[in-house]
Amino acid sequence: MKTVVIGVIGADVHAVGNKIIHHVLEEAGFHVVNIGVLSTQEDFIHAAIETNAVAILVSSLYGHGEMDCLYFKQKCVEAGLNHVKLYVGGNIVVGKQDFKAVEARFKKMGFDRVYPPGANIESALAEIKADLGMA
Amino acid sequence: MSVHLLVDFGSTYTKLTAVDLQHGLVVGTASAPTTVKTNVMEGFNAALKTLETHHPLPGAITGISACSSAAGGLKMAAIGLVEELTVEAAKRACLGAGALVNHVFSHHLGRKDIKALKEAPIDIILLAGGTDGGNTECILHNAKKLKDAQLGKPIIVAGNKDAQDDIEALFEGTDIEYYIVDNVMPALRTLNVDEAKHVIRQIFITKIVEAKGIKTAEQTIGDIIMPTPEAVLLAAELLAKGYEDESGYGELMVIDVGGATTDVHTIGQGYPKRTEVIFKGLQEPFAKRTVEGDLGMRYSAKALLSLVSPYEFKRYTNYEGDIEAAALKRFNNVDYLPENDNERDFDQALARICCDLSMSRHVGHVEVVYTPLGNMYYQIGKDLSDIQYVIGTGGILINHPNAKNILQEVNQKSERKLELRPTNPTILLDQDYLLSAMGLLAQKHPKLALKLMKRHLV
Numbered sequence: 001m002k003t004v005v006i007g008v009i010g011a012d013v014h015a016v017g018n019k020i021i022h023h024v025l026e027e028a029g030f031h032v033v034n035i036g037v038l039s040t041q042e043d044f045i046h047a048a049i050e051t052n053a054v055a056i057l058v059s060s061l062y063g064h065g066e067m068d069c070l071y072f073k074q075k076c077v078e079a080g081l082n083h084v085k086l087y088v089g090g091n092i093v094v095g096k097q098d099f100k101a102v103e104a105r106f107k108k109m110g111f112d113r114v115y116p117p118g119a120n121i122e123s124a125l126a127e128i129k130a131d132l133g134m135a
Numbered sequence: 136m137s138v139h140l141l142v143d144f145g146s147t148y149t150k151l152t153a154v155d156l157q158h159g160l161v162v163g164t165a166s167a168p169t170t171v172k173t174n175v176m177e178g179f180n181a182a183l184k185t186l187e188t189h190h191p192l193p194g195a196i197t198g199i200s201a202c203s204s205a206a207g208g209l210k211m212a213a214i215g216l217v218e219e220l221t222v223e224a225a226k227r228a229c230l231g232a233g234a235l236v237n238h239v240f241s242h243h244l245g246r247k248d249i250k251a252l253k254e255a256p257i258d259i260i261l262l263a264g265g266t267d268g269g270n271t272e273c274i275l276h277n278a279k280k281l282k283d284a285q286l287g288k289p290i291i292v293a294g295n296k297d298a299q300d301d302i303e304a305l306f307e308g309t310d311i312e313y314y315i316v317d318n319v320m321p322a323l324r325t326l327n328v329d330e331a332k333h334v335i336r337q338i339f340i341t342k343i344v345e346a347k348g349i350k351t352a353e354q355t356i357g358d359i360i361m362p363t364p365e366a367v368l369l370a371a372e373l374l375a376k377g378y379e380d381e382s383g384y385g386e387l388m389v390i391d392v393g394g395a396t397t398d399v400h401t402i403g404q405g406y407p408k409r410t411e412v413i414f415k416g417l418q419e420p421f422a423k424r425t426v427e428g429d430l431g432m433r434y435s436a437k438a439l440l441s442l443v444s445p446y447e448f449k450r451y452t453n454y455e456g457d458i459e460a461a462a463l464k465r466f467n468n469v470d471y472l473p474e475n476d477n478e479r480d481f482d483q484a485l486a487r488i489c490c491d492l493s494m495s496r497h498v499g500h501v502e503v504v505y506t507p508l509g510n511m512y513y514q515i516g517k518d519l520s521d522i523q524y525v526i527g528t529g530g531i532l533i534n535h536p537n538a539k540n541i542l543q544e545v546n547q548k549s550e551r552k553l554e555l556r557p558t559n560p561t562i563l564l565d566q567d568y569l570l571s572a573m574g575l576l577a578q579k580h581p582k583l584a585l586k587l588m589k590r591h592l593v
Contacts (some may be wrong), residue, residue, distance in 0.1 A: 003268065011506040031268060038504060038511060039415050046217045047323050051269035062507050074383050 002132060005047045006057040007035035010068035014061040018088065021057065024121050030128070041072050045079045054132055055085040058111075065092035066105070073110020089115030089124070101125055136194025139580070140178060141572035142308040143363055144169055147470075149178040151186050152572040155193050159583050161591065164191025164567065193582035200359035200575040209339055209362045212238035212257045213219060215319075216264040216273050221294065221416050224319040225263040228328035229346040231426045232335035233362030234259070235396070237428065242376075243273060244280040252286060258459035259338055260288050261331065265295030267321045278302045282311060289338050293331040297523065314338070326418040336361055358580045364424060366574030367391065367528070368400050371490065372422045373573075374526075374588050375402035376560045378581045384589075387524040388557065389570065390490060390545065392531050394469055395434035396425045397489040399497040405517025412501060412512040425497045432531050433469040434524045436462040441468060441500050443488060452484030458574070486531045490544035499555045522557040526592055538564055563592040566592065 004025060007017050015037050025032045033051050035043050044056050056076075069088060071132060075082060088111045093102050099116045106114040112131065115124055129135045136157055141339030143150040149169045153162040165186035170178035186192075190436035211234040222241045229236045238255050240248050252260070260281065274294040281290055282305055289312040292302050299315050306313045316330040340360045361369075367389060377383030386403030402422050408415050428437035441447070441464045448458055454477060461481050465471050473479040499516025523546050532538045540560045547556045569591050577584035 010322045011511065013508060013511060022582065023330060033266075035323070037414075038506075040463075043415075046220055049217050049263075049270060050220050050320070051266045051323060052271070053269075109178070 001029065001031045001054075001065065002055075002134065003031040003033060003051045004033060004055045005033045005051065005053045005058060005061070006040055007039040007044055007047075008037040008059045008061070009039055009041070009044070010060060010062070012060055012062040012064070013026045013037045014090075017060055017061060020121070022132045024125060025057075028125055029077055036038075036081065041068075041075055044072075048076075048081055048084055049079060053084060055087060055128065056081075057087045057089070057128075060088070060090045060092050063094045065090060066094070069106065069109060069111070071109075073087060076110075076134075077094055085113075085128075087113050087115070087124075087128065089119055091117045110119055137197035138192050138194050139576060140183075140199045141575045142198050142199060142201035142207055142377055143366075143571050144171075144179075144201060144205040144416075145363070149175070150181050150568065150572075151182045152177075152569060153186060153190065153192060153196075154196070154576060154583070154587070156574075156580065156583065158193075159586060161567065161587060162192060164569075165189065165216045168392050169205050172380045176549065177425065178502055184187075186305065198579065200361040200362050201255075202311075202571050202574065202575055204363040206209070206255070207235070208364070209234040209335075210256055210258050210266040211236050211257065211335070212240070212243065212252060212260045214240045214260065214264070214277055215294075215348065216242060218269060220324070220417060221263045221265065221320050224326055225261050227326065227417075227420055227423070228229055228263075228319050228331040229261055229335065230426060231328055231365075231368065231420060232332040232339075233365030233424075234335065234366065235269065235426060235428070242278075244277045246501045246588075249280055249284045252281075255282065257286075257288055258342075259335060259417060260286070260290045261319075261335075262290055262292050263294040264321045265318075265322055266296065267296055267318050269297075271295050271298040271301070274298045275301055278305055282306060282309060286526055288312075289314070289342065291316060291331060291334050291338075293317065296321075320417070324417050326420055328420065336365065340363070359575055361575070362396055363571050364391075364400075364426075367398070368422055368424050368574070369577055370570045370574035370584070370588065373403050373577045373581060373585055374592075377583050379428060382586050383585070385523050386519075386521065387526065387564075388519065388522050388545070388560070389526045389528060390493065390532075390542065391529040392486050392489045392527075393529050395428070395431040397430040397493040398424060399493050400424045401517065401519055401522065403517065403519065404521060405499060405519055408518055409512075411510065412514045412518075415513045416515050423497075425493070427489075427493045430486050430493050432489070433465050436465040436485060439485060439488060442492060448484065448488075450479055451487045454481045454484060458462045468488065471582050479577065481539060482536065483530060484552065486535065486541045487544045488542060491548075494545045494556055495551065495554055500553045501555065502553070516555070518555040524562050524563055525557060525560045526563045526565055526570070528568065528570050531567055532564065565589045565592055
């Protein structure tokens, strides 16, 4: 069973989406390590190291995700997690912005996939499975 | 009539406590210098003779239990993966079993770490790393390193269960004494130290106690032998929880200021008390012990001084004279007893600093997080603001006329509001030095041990 770490980053306390993601991934056969809301980058990274996770899924709904995710990939590399896939999704930037540009920015930051507000969880799941060689 | 004898082989004194089981009374206590260099039973016999002279025993001795911190106590090394997670879990297993943990390693052991392990006076190594089903690579690497190092020390493997078979295959057939136990952190942030603690105690009884001469009279001393701090922790737990219809005191704390270390034990959940506070980090053990190796009255007097500035030090005392020289005097002569009020005042200041700083490190604290929904708080560690009782023990506190005043230092400080210290606990003293003895007695006669504690802690 592949392990994934999920959580809500930064000073964000939106827990509902987090619970849905947890449920969907578990149904899909993942071992889900949910570190919950108000999580720092270090919380994600430490959890991934100890649990040997293959992917980290970062959620953010409160608009400050871009700041919270700065240098996340670099810290993963520093911690020996270069192989771990990084996903981010939610309302990850301030205001309404062109998603293509947002996606490009987050990919440049080192995230493998970026999901807009209201992204379809089933299609995301298919992509995650494909990325992790489970399709 | 039967008498149960409780023995504490301390680093300097061997202390005996005799309990009359029928009448439920402490018959008396006695002590003699510990004789670890020759045969510890010499000191035991001398103390027993004193006891029998001053307190005629009402009957035959039907049982003896002992705890020991002689020859520096139980010393362990803890190895894990991530500092805040399995390393911390491993450390807590050792501390909870009454050990002193001077060597702590995270991630992959290197040549330098192995060298440190070889040179350190360690009794047992605890090897952890990875949640169950999690990382196996690191613990396997470390197991190989430990095997190659041929340290000749028992190794307790308490990591990812997926790595257990491989580690067993690695150690099997070698002369490594190893024990495979439950993972100290089976799932993220979940603490599970019971089996590891149990095995630490078993090794302590069979190996270490034997090596230090205490087991020479196996017939005399019964089968209950444990590290002294564990006995204190067990006593505290019993006193908090109660036993059958004998009620306990509820959440409490024991603080033991010694010559070399200050130990703090708390019995209590310490969960967040408000909804906007979110607990963060590794699960806290219900019975938690921390040990501060740089806070003590004698061996650590010098180290202690490096923690507070002279200006801060003066807030604790009106001592007249050179503070550094006074600390050095105590460090160089660990048997030193203050000869005048000025020197006693200095000792009192040291004790107050020990209480204050050990409390800062033991209790949890909150951090403010500014969110769009208002202020939220992280709680790291235990919230001990509701602790009902604080019990002081250890030479300085037991013998000091101002002990309760010294212990007030544990209280909430206005300048350190974010520390979750006790707010206004009732302060009790272990004036007859019974806590460790009652922890031992509790293994066979819990109700009596509880009653005696309630009677003698004032």
